[in-house]
Amino acid sequence: xxxxxxxxxxxxxxxxxxxxxxxxxxxxxxxxxxxxxxxxxxxxxxxxxxxxxxxxxxxxxxxxxxxxxxxxxxxxxxxxxxxxxxxxxxxxxxxxxxxxxxxxxxxx
Numbered sequence: 001x002x003x004x005x006x007x008x009x010x011x012x013x014x015x016x017x018x019x020x021x022x023x024x025x026x027x028x029x030x031x032x033x034x035x036x037x038x039x040x041x042x043x044x045x046x047x048x049x050x051x052x053x054x055x056x057x058x059x060x061x062x063x064x065x066x067x068x069x070x071x072x073x074x075x076x077x078x079x080x081x082x083x084x085x086x087x088x089x090x091x092x093x094x095x096x097x098x099x100x101x102x103x104x105x106x107x108x
Contacts (some may be wrong), residue, residue, distance in 0.1 A: 008033045029068050077105055 002011050011019050012034070021028050024040035030041045037043075044061040045081070047053050079082055081101055087094055 009037055012037070029064065029071075031068070074102055077102065 002014065002095050006014075008031075018037055018039045018041065020026070021041065025040065027040045027042065029039065030043050032043055032046055034041050035046060042064065044064045045053060045057045078098055078101060083097065083101075084094070087097075
């Protein structure tokens with residue numbers, strides 16, 4: 001576990017997520033915080049200062065966001081459940097709980 005103030009990219013590097021994805025050839029979608037992280041991470045395009053994105057780049061960003069949306073929504077949903085805010089237990093157990101919560105949430 002790392003403190004909450006640790007940047008996402010730093011945490012991914014410390015836990016060797018980027019290297020593992022690269023080694024195993026697993027493609028992953030990431031937000032702009034992972035720009036230039038390397039490996040098999042796909043990120044959107046960032047607008048350069050003083051310039052606008054082209055139509056193609058905007059279209060690619062929109063498609064990228066559309067693919068990432070279900071995961072982002074799932075994480076937001078999990079954050080609303082009190083059990084995850086106060087949990088002081090094994091991450092393995094929380095994985096099982098999160099699967100159950102997302103399953104129950106889809107039946108609402």
